[in-house]
Amino acid sequence: MALRFGADVSTAATDYGTVLLDQRTGQYWELNPTATLVIETLMAGGDEEAATTALMREYDVPQSQARNDVNTLVQDLRASGLAT
Template identity: 30%
Template sequence: MKISLAPHVTETRTENGESVLLDRRNGRYWQLNASGSEILSLLLRASDIAEVTAELRNRHPKAADRIPGDVQALLTSLRTSRLVQS
């Protein structure tokens, strides 16, 4: 399941690793901290959530137990807000 930004969403990365998502349909902005931005970046490149989870566990082994829940929570929020599509 490939994830992509919805056609009406623009992402801007900040200098500190965060992201700002703009929903051009309604002018709403969404800010992702550096962790959320990293997860989104991986979701947009990966072929599935398992690949994202594995990559994050390699990068952040001390947080390995929290990673699956964090990835799923962010993805659910992005989908609910119609910022991404699969």
């Protein structure tokens, strides 16, 4: 499923990944390069399986670890209200 950030969430690329700002609360989230790859894949219309494949290809991690990382990130972003 594609990922979308809420209208009150700003993103900025950094040398170390991506920073998210929740303008409703003023809270910042810093995403490492691995998480950045996941959100870029999902925001481009890819599903969680595509994000898992991207992690496996880029970082040479086992499928189970990549899938778990993708699922955890997506759940955290949705639970925080940053993403739908």
